[in-house]
Amino acid sequence: MNARSWTAQWIWGGDEESPRNEWRCFRKAFELPAEALEVAWLHLAADSRYILYVNGERVGRGPVRSWGEELFYDSYEVGHLLRAGEQNVIAVHVLHFGLTNFYYIRGRGGLLAELECFYQSGAAAAPVDKAMLICSDDTWSTSRLLAQGPYSPRMSCQQGFAEIYDARAWDERWVPIDYQEEGPDSTWEKAKCIGPAGMDPWKRLKPRDIPFLTEEKIYPSRLVSLRRVKAPSWTAAMDLRAAMMPDSIEHANPVSYVGYLAGELILKQSGKVTLGFPGGWRTEKVWVNGKLCTDWFGDTPERYCSLDLDAGEYFVLIDVTSWDHGGSFHLAVDAGVPLQWKKSAEKMEEPETPFVLIGPFDTAVHIDHQDPQQLRLDHPEYLKAAGAANRKELQDLSRWIHPLPGALYCEDDVFGASVWTVEAQLYSIPSQLERAIMPTPEPAVIPWVENSTDDYEIVIDVGRETTGFIGFEVEAGAGTVIDICGIEYIRDEFRQHTYGLDNTIRYVCRAGRQRYLSPIRRGFRYMVLTVRDAAAPVKLYEVYVHQSTYPVTNAGAFQCSDPLLNEIWNISRHTTRLCMEDTFVDCPSYEQVFWVGDSRNEALVNYYVFGSLDIVKRCLHLVPGSKDMSPLYIDQVPSGWSSVIPNWTFFWSIACLEYVEHSNDVGFAVDIWPAVRYTLEHYLQKLNAEGLLDMRGWNLLDWAPIDQPNEGVVTHQNLLLVLALRKAAELARIAGKDAEAAELFLQAADKLSSAINAHLWEKQQQAYLDCIHSDGRRSDIFSMQTQVLAYLTGVASGRRKEIIGSYLLNPPTAFVQIGSPFMSFFYYEALAEAGRYEQMLSDIRSNYGQMLRYDATTCWEMYPNFSENRASKDLLTRSHCHAWSAAPGYFLGQSILGVKRADPGWTRILIEPQPCDLTWARGSVPLPQGGRIDVSWGVDGDTMDISVSAPGSVEVEVRVPQGMQKQIRMVESK
Structure with a gap:
């Protein structure tokens, strides 16, 4: 669809131009004429993301990521959802980030929407006229979605926010036509017109350049475990980056700052108190009443310290000097006695939270990765504050002391409570609980004991890695808390928590039966679902994922005589699909970011397994922005x-x-x-x-x-x-x-x-x-990485190329070895150029076979057991789904099946199988002009029997390895 001129106005609501993490609802009710519609188009754009409903039906999500000044808009044909001669309603849920990250440049909150209704004029053969236009303006209604907590933690430096939703505070039925906006407690107001299409910051509006993403309902495959658990007495997540450097919301560069976090802990009774960092350890410089904590324990990145304290007030001072790219600072305290943080500050400005910031005494913004700029750690006031035993010792530093803003502080810290489980008791899974993963009318009942404070946790295996939107249906008492934490890997008792990614939801139930579908995209394999504060038994009717990816067909295929290679090809395809959103992304969990270099390899894999072109073209066009x-x-x-x-x-x-x-x-x-x-x-x-x-x-x-x-x-x-x-x-x-x-x-x-x-x-x-x-x-x-590229780029020639070629087969042990499947892609390219296909298959079987050994359903970001993994022996890789790693999806089709492009546009194709130790293979490769080429070959002694099916417009040449005879059967596909 071509770019268009707009009549609609940009609209927004509330008092802030770009509020932090605000969910805002918009509605427009209107009546249509009685005549039958010919067609109706609804065009809309929003900053930052939206979900569109027409007459209560969810229509779509968007927009695609874009540069700030050049925003993409979406167009939907919605005539089938409209009711002639009746009242209709357009409802839009807008999610505004309010800060810059790795896939969004901060603009301002806004919605632009325009409905075009076309009717037939006169005779059936007459032209279609636009008879009605519904535009966003100040006749639309808006309200902040009150159930959502704007103070929820950052998911990561790359992304937006985790999710806190209190269903008691909002009527989820706000999208249908019969919803009543008015009432004594209504928060609905008329939207504010903020400007026309073309206003700053959205100077140019462009039509969406790729298809809409899919939504496929996926049910889990099994329950992994059931436990009674207990969270720490208190947890909190804080955005120290934004607190120390408020202007940092305008960019996503890493920053550094020098300073402290301080608060007063009150104990009513004597007891053991454990303080710690469940989300990652930043410092050992923690003082309690001026005494430095030294007895740290726990496996990094988690660290904890236990103290025996008498009843009283304790001044806690934490040196939070840090290199900070974003995300949340998780702090937790557990005690066997009641505790609280003091929320008043004597002789200090009244804080919004129990904590104050001291500093920053120095700051830096780093443009380049790991900028060596040094912070001033000898600032006299910074040194003076170290080890302070109480607030009075900081009186002379009052100009450096500021309250931690409430918008940057959250005690609904699901991640901290999920990672640090202070008590856990494993139970057998009762058969009735298995119904939690089955879409049946009969619910599963979560264990519950009356008058108990116990929480119950079930770990749900989706079956393989997925990306999309978590949904569930429950019946529960008001105030019951449903916590969900998505993780990628579990093996026996080991859970790989997503440190650096707050992949969580907290849903507080209203009374009765209710459904919820999260609007936040997440990547994971396992859902850790914990029921807390239940006043009555919780009935779980279903839990599921709306898997959402770029729309692809399984046009590519590969099978051979080695089942291991078949499964490796399958996980490569699945990895690539999960990392195809509105661009290629590096991974569906930690980042969801379009990394430019990764996408080169991802595009090649896509050509062979899916054949999609629009997403590649879109990615390439985005870069010069x-x-x-x-x-x-x-x-x-x-x-x-x-x-x-x-x-x-x-x-x-x-x-x-x-x-x-x-x-x-x-x-x-x-x-x-x-x-x-x-x-x-x-x-x-x-x-x-x-x-x-x-x-x-x-x-x-x-x-x-x-x-x-x-x-x-x-x-x-x-x-x-x-x-x-x-x-x-x-x-x-x-x-x-x-x-x-x-x-x-x-x-x-x-x-x-x-x-x-x-x-x-x-x-x-x-x-x-x-x-x-x-x-x-x-x-x-000296590294294999450098030698591989010297060979592949042609810079090494003559005798040097021969030497490097020998390293491809026998890498010197003193050389740094390849550390990621991304680098293996170039290694395989070099091996293919050298004709060393046996070595390629051997490496694929070894490295990707190791992934399958550890129950991988997608390809890992890293190979384990080298220093850059920065992890314990249990951590095989950071990300368990990384499209830069899906090399076998390309090479098994291109080199082993042997299907290669000989001319631009695949007008001429070379079939050159490399059987190595395989006895047969078959597969398909999609063609850019449509259709596909199907190849099947088998080896019997020194004879290769090859069958090829290809469109008649394509010229095909078949070659076999030297010394082999060939029998060829060509079939023209339709």
């Missing part, structure tokens, strides 16, 4: 983090050419070429006197401990720039643009290749070193 933040383009978009990974920009430019070669979309090449040229020209300005790329940035390639400093000459970066320049020259040729610039890029690539060979090859080691540091020191670290 960061040019105002950096001409080098940032590494995740659209985002408020001004971070540059040079390799990610190089992968993007390479992916632009690969998309054109795959789709034969010359128009895209014409459109994108100026953006590719622009950034690469800026990179060429970063060459030093030796002709090497020498720059500051997040110079990342792999999570393994290779020598890739954030400043200096990094070899793998130089190698990828060579490849990017050559690919860009080919893109320019296809676009028919800038022959002179293309030639200059080719010349620059040759010069850079020569400089790499002259300065970065170590003769004694017979390998390329990892880097030259900014002080001129040559790295003594």
